Amino acid sequence: MLIEMLAAAAVVTGAGQEFAPQIPGGPERVAPRGDYRDSCSGEYVNRGRLYADCRNNRGNIRGTSIELNRCADYEIRNNDGLLVCGPHRGEYEDRPGGGGGGGGGWPGDGRNSITIFRDANFRGASFRFDNAIPNLANTGFNDAISSMQFRGEWEACTDAYYRGFCQTFRDDVRNLQRWGMNDRISSLRPVRGGGRW
Incomplete structure (x- = not known):
């Protein structure tokens, strides 16, 4: 019975896509056809859009x-860090100079910083960022933050590239459990002038 259900689901996904079980409430775990997977990672589909972190010609990772x-009608390829198919070009999910993690991301102005902690009450492993982090996947802190200290106002989101559930913080947070975001944060960015960048 299970095999028949999986076979039926594979047909529903359509030609050119490999079937994989979907996580309830999460993005679709399908891998559209194309050689982009040779130089991209972290690919997922959400609301009909393919997202990935792709290496450009200089070896830098771009969202x-x-x-x-x-x-x-086309295979998807990585063209210098940008997803393309046939004559269609995708979009960058970060700004130039950004990347999949670490201190990359959008430029800081020296007035904003955030220190993230693996454990509540500002304990455990920590790291400080002065710039936006569009994707925490390569930092070791993706879905692993329990408390935060701020300089300035910051937005934290449960998905990479500022998607999913987002919450703005300006005061230090001793325990993210209270906000329903403990071990759920995947991107962070400073907020300027009461609005996002």
Whole structure:
């Protein structure tokens, strides 16, 4: 019975996509066809759009995405850190100089910083960022933050590239459990002038 259900689900996903079980409430875990997977990582599909971290010609990682409905007749490729298919070009999900993690991301102004801690009450492993972090995947802190200290106002989101549930903070947070975000944060960015960058 299970094999028949999986076979039926594979047919529903359509040609050119490999079936994988979907996590309830999460992004679709499908891998559209193309050689982008040779130089991209962390790929996932959400609301008909493919997201991935792709290496450009200089070896830097860029966050990028592309609408899948434009790619039905084409294979998806990585073109210098940007997802493309046929004549269609995707979009960068970060700004130039950004990247998948670490201190990359959008430029800071010296007035904003955030220190993240693995454990509540500002304990455990910690790291300080002065810039936006569009994807915590390569920092060792993705879905592993329990408390934070701020200089300035910051936005924290449960998904990479400032998607999912987002919450703005200006005061230090001793325990993210209270906010429903303990071990759930995947991207962070400073907020300027009461609005996002």
